[in-house]
Amino acid sequence: MVDDLAFLFDKYNVVAAFWVTVQLAVLSAIGSLIWGTALAAMRVSPVPIMRGFAAVYINAVRNTPLTVILVGSSLGLWQTLGVTLAGERATEVNFRLAILGLVAYTSCFVCESLRSGINTVHVGQAEAARALGLNFGQVLGRIVLPQAFRSVIGPLASVLIALTKNTTIAAAISVAEAAALMKTMVENEAHLLFLVTVIFAFGFVFLTLPTGLILGWVSKKVAVKR
């Protein structure tokens, strides 16, 4: 068993593959939080066009399978339209497109979580802010969203954990992340199937478990007392 493990780690660069997974997950998480917050702001904005855009975007993207989004951005954006996101080599282009697709998709769920958080903020909070002369952006950015975020850290943790697991779909556009390597290993080392599976399952739990624990702790820490 230990020998097999040593053999696998020797022959395959498991750590490097997981490092790509981590990069995909972290960069996509940052992007999704930003774009998801922007979408939530649009959904509650007084401008009908923005509300409409956000609603259509979310309903369209959220209901499209992630595989379709990722393959679509590789084949459609890159191969057909020539969008490379300033990447030069194919691996670079696909890595960046994978992040783009993951952000586009995950931000829908960030937005919907945040929106339910916004609903937990008492209307009096926004009214008091408006009555003091704060403008829409200030009311949202200073009063409503900070309280909304605090109340949805739990659900956001689930979204980020799902994102981490969803990075495996980037293998579909040949990004060399963990799942891509697992596929290769399963094909080449069929006799060690069980061990390979355990390695990768453990790897993902190792990545996602702290996310849940840390955010659970943060959530308790910053909870708004009412």
Add this chain to the structure above:
Amino acid sequence: MTVETSTAAMIKASEVNKFFGDLHVLKDINFEVPRGQVVVVLGPSGSGKSTLCRAINRLEPVNSGVIHVDGKELPKEGKALAALRADVGMVFQSFNLFAHKTIVDNVMLAPLKVRKQKKPEARESAMQLLERVGIADQSEKYPAQLSGGQQQRAAIARALAMRPKVMMFDEPTSALDPEMVQEVLDVMTNLAKEGMTMFVVTHEMGFARRAAHRVMFMADGEIVEDTTPDDFFTNPKSDRAKDFLSKILTH
């Protein structure tokens, strides 16, 4: 309408009507509140007092009629409306302190973000205001850690921090335990003595008698009586006012 009256009045409502669906909540409301006057608005539940109060800074838009504040017609939206609201202090029944900010940050927020004051300056005047309402020692706590009376005094300080031209109060003591009512009324009475223009929806008769110059009695969306506190309490004219007074005075 002459220029003199509109510049003299701090609040002026002309032919104001407001509907919630089919419900006619404000019916042809007309009044002027001169600078420095303290008006107490009384009336049974559902008579439109809160709606009127909220219409004055357009938290509730009206369907027709015009409201002027300090001679300027209420802007419909945008920057001009925000600027007007900055000049109209508002105190709510449920305090509405920002739950995620400390008391001093609650008071400093709008001076920093709307008036663009410098932080040390804003902090100093915030602390002075908290001193004035008697809760300077609570400045670093969060709203949920304060008693209701303390929260409401903090909310008054927050409104005063904008140096408003007029202060609106919508039942500021109705959500308080009885023993905390007086501390809030004391702050309001002092404010009245200092010459602040005040528009106060309240059922506190003691405050009305002591601090108010004028009582407006509302029923069914109309201003039914508009007179001095003394006259209103000793000599109500309408049946609705008599009925209302008999109900609250027996409490």
